[in-house]
Amino acid sequence: MSRRTIAGGLAIAAALTLTTLPATAEQQAVRFPTAKFPLGTRAAPAKTLTAVTQGIDLYDVKAGTSTDGxxxxxxxxxxxxxxxxxxxxxxxxxxxxxxxxxxxxxxxxxxxxxxxxxxxxxxxxxxxxxxxxxxxxxxxxxxxxxxxxxxxxxxxxDGLDTTGPWNAKVVMIDAKTFRGSYAASVGASVAKRETVSSMAKARKAVVGLNGGFFNIHTAVELRGEPVGASVVGGKLLSEAVPGRSAVVLKGRSARITEIETIVVVTSQDGQQIAANGVNRAAATDELVLYTEEYGAKTPTGGTDAVLDANGKVVDLRASGATVPAGARVLHGNGLAADWINQHAWENWTVKVDTKVIDLRAKQPIALTPDVNVIAGSVGLVRNGKVKITAKRDGHDSMNMILRRHPRTLLGTTKNGSLILATIDGRKPGQTIGANFVEAAQFMRWLGAVNAINLDGGGSTAMVVSGKVVNKPSDGRERAIGDALLVLPQ
CATH class of the missing domain: 3.30.70 (Alpha-Beta Plaits)
Known part of the structure; x- marks a missing residue:
């Protein structure tokens, strides 16, 4: 990295080099690395280990010194x-x-x-x-x-030359000795935002981590909606942003991939239509599927077909009401409302076929009750190499790639272990966060062969044994859309 100015005397860094750290035998297992810290002056970090429970260790990691002004x-x-x-x-x-x-x-x-x-x-x-x-x-x-x-x-x-400092929390979950399971949570409802602490407490989770982005550009009462795929207990609660990175959790296994979701609605008369979304506000002419987990009323100004557990249309109503317990609602406006009125008559059967596609494996994911999916924001590491997919994941701006922010990171190791990490930021003199390149290098250093960036900034929060162990940049824990939970069984 270099420092250069075009005019005047202020010298600031102007370039950043991507590097790929070599894998070692120690990095292939879930153990804290012995190599020097990968950022800044690359000195040895200070670390404190806390054994959380069988197979789960928490590390408090500090590195670097403050020289920026x-x-x-x-x-x-x-x-x-x-x-x-x-x-x-x-x-x-x-x-x-x-x-x-x-x-x-x-x-x-x-x-x-x-x-x-x-x-x-x-x-x-x-x-x-x-x-x-x-x-x-x-x-x-x-x-x-x-x-x-x-x-x-x-x-x-700025995201350019720096000596730090960095303050990170790292949870390492060993695939060989961990006996619990992984889950996702949207809290009490999809629409409502909750803190990681609240979601972790409700499920008695040992560890909780904030999940993917949530929609801050919709109505206030709906801003808990995940931006990207969300599957909780085998049920699709939010559609994917096609091709965006995600983590698929099943039992005590975790894998990183890219996700696509397809929801096809077939009427009793054989007519089909693709649903445009799941549990979100509907745009003009869109058909949106709502589940009882939505926790809000369907949009007004359209038509709702209420389906029972067997797909029978039990009510055809004006939109703007809640989803009955045990039911689903197909909502349409404009052209989509016309389709409902023509092909979803009361007492007819309407089949809703939901597919979640693993784009790396090129096959559907069986949505069994032990399957959960959380959407990431940017791919960082793939097959042991730094591979940042910022454009594909919608984050190829200067602010997102280069500037430093608090980060929430997730990685998997060669032996299937899981690494969860937060890097606090926006605290001058204490901790500066990381940009995407640094986040990728950090996860490679920890031993991840695949890694993604989750939501960050003020959303970054890690809860261990009921306590928030990092220091959120807002000064308090932020209510978010979804969370990853590590359950004791």
């Missing part, structure tokens, strides 16, 4: 902190017109498996130590008074 970032004409060279030079000229010196900084977002590298430019003013944040804030105020849009930036968040 603060700068003031000038927002470009597009309102973002990075853009084209022309936009950066325009913003720098505005700073200089206000009587301040500005540096134009080239920043290279590294290429990943499915997206090439990207060069962008930022404008920075000044450089202050960690203890002098107040001075950076004072400079930012002066620039704002000159009608410039700016923000105070901690350089450790």
């Amino acid at each position: 603060y700068t003031v970032t000038v927002l470009l004409p597009n309102g973002k902190d990075a853009g084209s060279l022309t936009a950066a030079e325009t913003a720098a000229a505005a700073v200089e017109a206000a009587g301040e010196a500005a540096s134009v900084q080239e920043v290279v977002r590294p290429g990943v498996a499915d997206a090439p590298s990207q060069t962008m430019y930022m404008v920075r003013v000044g450089l202050w130590s960690l203890k002098d944040k107040k001075k950076a804030e004072e400079k930012a105020k002066e620039l704002k008074d000159a009608d410039l849009k700016v923000k105070v930036d901690y350089l450790g968040d």
Whole structure:
């Protein structure tokens, strides 16, 4: 990694190199690595081991030291902190017109498996130590008074050269000695958000970890809905984002793959239609399947066909009501409502065929009661090599790939053991989090041959024996959409 500026005296890192760490015999089993920490100066980390229960160990891992400080970032004409060279030079000229010196900084977002590298430019003013944040804030105020849009930036968040520090929690679950099982939970309902602690307590879980992303762009009362595949106890509760990474849990086994879901509805008269979604708000002309786990009313302005356990249409109603216990509801509006009114008459039988496809194995997953699926956000490691699939998984921005955030990570080892990890961040001087490249390197270092990134940021939370063991960046545990649970049996 190097540091380079185009103009001015501020030196910031401008490139990041992808590396693949070699596997060792020790990394092929579930044991804490003896190799030096893979990030920063690569010194030996400090670690504390807590034996949780048979086959489960918790490690508190600390590495690196704080040397980063603060700068003031000038927002470009597009309102973002990075853009084209022309936009950066325009913003720098505005700073200089206000009587301040500005540096134009080239920043290279590294290429990943499915997206090439990207060069962008930022404008920075000044450089202050960690203890002098107040001075950076004072400079930012002066620039704002000159009608410039700016923000105070901690350089450790940039995702470029750093010495840390990092504070991580790692749970290693040994496939040979663990006698419990894995499960997923959406809490009391799909629609409602809950904390990991709440979901873990309800199932008496030994370990709980926040799961995938949830939909923050829908109505407030529906924001617990997972973005991506969710299977709980063999029941599909949320459709997949096609091809997105996920972890499939069955009993005490876990495997990482990519998932596709297909829901086909067949009327008694032989007519078929594909359902567009499961347990989420419906768009125009969409057919959405709702299960009793949804925990909210179906959308208004359409038609509902209420199905009993055998697929019999027991009620054809105006939409906007709850899902009866033991039933499912097919909701449609527009063209989908027309299909229901034509092919889902009361007392007719309507078959709902649900398939969850493992795209690596190229075959359906049998949805038995011991099967659970949690969607990841980005693939990090595949078959022992760093392979970051940010674009395929919808996260190929500068902010997501390069900048550091708190991370929740999941990996599997060669012998089938499970590694769960959190890296806290957004705490200058204490812990800086990780970008995707660093997260992948960290999981390889721990011994994962396959690994994915789950939801992170303020959602990152690990619960062990009823206690939140990491330090969520919001200052408290956030309510989320779903969680992975490690059960004692």
